[in-house]
Amino acid sequence: MSNEVLHAHAEAITVHGDHHEHHHQETFISKYVFSQDHKMIAKQFLITGMVWAVLGGLMSVLFRLQLGYPDAHFTWLEDILGKWWVKDGRITPEAYYALVTTHGTVLVFFVLTAGLSGTFANFLIPLQIGARDMASPFMNMLSYWFFFTASIVMISSMFVETGPFSGGWTAYPPLSALGSASPGSKTGMDLWLIAMALFVVSSLLGGLNYIATVLNMRTKGMSMTRLPLTIWALFFTAVLGVLSFPVLFSGFILLIFDRNFGTSFYLSDIYVNGVGALQNEGGSAILYQHLFWFLGHPEVYIILLPAMGMVSEILSTNARKPIFGYMAMVGSMFAIAVLAFLVWAHHMFVTGLNPFLGSVFVLLTLLIAVPSAIKVFNWLTTLWKGNIRFTPGMLFAIGFVSLFISGGLTGIYVGNSALDIHLHDTYFVIAHFHIVMGVASMFGMFAGIYHWFPKMYGRYLNNTLAYIHFWVTLVGAYLIFWPMHYEGLAGMPRRYYDYSTWESFKQFADLNRFISIVAMIVFATQILFLFNFFYSIFKGRIVTKQNPWNSNTLEWTTPIRPGHGNWPGEIPEVHRWAYDYGKDGKEFIPQTTPVGAEESQH
């Protein structure tokens, strides 16, 4: 499908440079709905992502309610959610699994992939490399609308009679392939697959655009080694997406055939209670896991890399110091991007993977510690003796580094196949990936929003609300996920509906309640952020300085509220890298400043 699009529209916009010159009358539809302006598309991605984040967060509050208060009866919930979801004041088991599954899918793909890299790749790539727009604005628009359609399908799966898909966000067969095995694997699963397929198309259209734009559309003087680290990160993210999503797509097609056309790609030797033995023979459920994690692992870095890039940029800007080890940062991101493709089976140590092959994957997995450690070291040395301005964006960037360290260290535990025998599928794993990938990337996203909000809307966010948001979220995140390490080490398995029936986990009843309470407080704080966001779009303090953060990068050379085409006149030429802070006694030197005669080398 996308190839026709490529053909039909790649040429239509060849004379790209004069986009800004014809100021054609923009209608409401062409400006806010079917907009081809990368900045508007970025905002569309951001706000859709926020809607999803609220829904996904709300789901986690609901299932935390069940985990924290397994004996309570919240009869009022029944009035709000209906009988399928809540019976006798308790979340039903079917609903619980549906909530867990949808929470995972939505946050991983719809919030932290589309909402994060969709927003900031669209917003920052043209602005920071000095381009009028993306290589193909039309494809960019399509990318958003495919995402939007995927969202609609995913939402509609919540309202079908048998409920949304409930086999876990990884959708392992045979459970996900057999409608007869679970009500959650019936229509809900079909819709889930359709939504995900549309999502893959969206991310492919976006990714191709990002790659072509970064390579081809850089302004004069903007060599690859002068790119801000954000752009490098978003570039690697796009490469990861373009190469790994198709593998997931293939895996899903095979799953669709298994579900609907009687094939047995993933099915063999199955007995379903109430149905009997199935005739499917010769397939391998492990094959699906391989295909899924071939995307699934790069996906982790698709989520994390944009956050890393933005954090690097924000740390350097607000520490008023050049980023420490620019080339090492680029190199380590490249290493992470390559290793991301080589380690997928570390998610499968105990699912029937060949143990010897597992040991190779352990080795490759632990190698990721090297570039990750380089990055952490460089962030810390960038902060070292810096003249730090604690703006909300900066706080979230520092919070990201903290979370990345805490979550990354536990990765070394679960990356060992021997330790993983004990730790797999426990709360330890939940704690690990929520801190390192979930919360850390959310922090990167918040940092980006606080830092670039003035560029997006020409207004500032309220700082007091932002500080409350930061401290509650940071402390809350640690209070939620740190105790889960202990539960996991004690062997408490994930994905169970009610732990109070287990003698060994009764000791955690209070801890679970505590986690649930903090989760609700943190969720409420995010509502505070949303209020701040939407209020400030219309009523925030107006930006009067073109370059409010005294930053070097190109986006701050555009007008405060840039139109479609970004720069009113010529695109500025770039003469230096993005990190000349505190050089030769000058506080900052924008990239557009020519290199002076007596300037020291950088």
Next chain:
Amino acid sequence: MSTTTVSATTKWWSGGKSPFNVEYGKLMMWYFLMSDAFTFGAFLISYGTIRFSSTGWPDPNKVFSSYPFMPEGAHAPLVFVSIMTFILILSSVTMVLAVHGGHQMNKKVVVTNLILTILGGLAFLSCQAWEWTHLHHEGAWWGSNPFLNADGTQSSTNFTNYFFTITGFHGFHVFSGVIINIVMLIMTLNNVFEKRGHYLMIEKAGLYWHFVDLVWVFVFTCFYLI
């Protein structure tokens, strides 16, 4: 490589131009094809994985041994599929000639070769349709495999499952390639490219078409030969 304009001192990466000296559409096409290569790669590797995890597998020479209007009882392995392969290679050649004609702004060459390419694509699709129908009459379909393993043991249905899925997906690509080429043909006949001053669109369509041929090289080897 004509290095006349591409001197070694050109600063390709310094910004303000394409580092690869290609317009973005072609770049996107290439990376789209890379992505598609991973789709097909994943299919073929899945097929390999299942084959490696099976104790036996049918002998392709016993399965694919017919051609249209064949005398009763004859056994002609590889004959029909080699015809299909040559059709696709030849259509790829005519596509190159069309692209070549486009470089020389020769509308007539482009039109002739595009028509030949479209005919080649249609011929390939017809062959595939015949083969699918023939196998279906023998009882083969998704979830149904009438063939035994080479050693005479019971075969799982995954032989036919993968055959129909992968050749079907490839056939779908050939089909969309034919559609793209028809669009290109209409655009050429309407002098769209003449007016534009270049035939770069044909080049991108060509890349897609060659990719389809490339995939067939792998599908052909994996399913019919080994």
Next chain:
Amino acid sequence: MEQSHALHIENHGGGKKEIINVTIILSVLTIIELALGFWLMSITNETIRLTIKGVIVILMLSKAFYIVAYFMHLKHEIRNMIMTIVVPLLLFVWFIIAFLTDGNSYKNLRNTYDPYKKERSTEKVEKKEAVKEIKKAE
């Protein structure tokens, strides 16, 4: 865009002669492949069969090389572009090795721990009507 287009015109080498040469090479390679395929039918020795299959795979890769390099024109592009396309394809190496190794291991594990399955997989059967798999009961 415009100036890169102007440069582009100069940037295609080869010409008709190259196309003809590559067509001949591709045809010859295909014929060799087919000949090996026919030869394969008469051979029962597993080692020789595997060797022939290996040769066929090498021929397949060389065909792929000719199509990509000449028909798709990659050889005449700038070296850096060739690298951005060829280097990511190296990911296929580990992709293939890991998947196939694990597929093979799955077979061995099942043959070791599921004696019934192993026994059944060696039973010879008569060719009969298609073994239809019932569509999963809803």
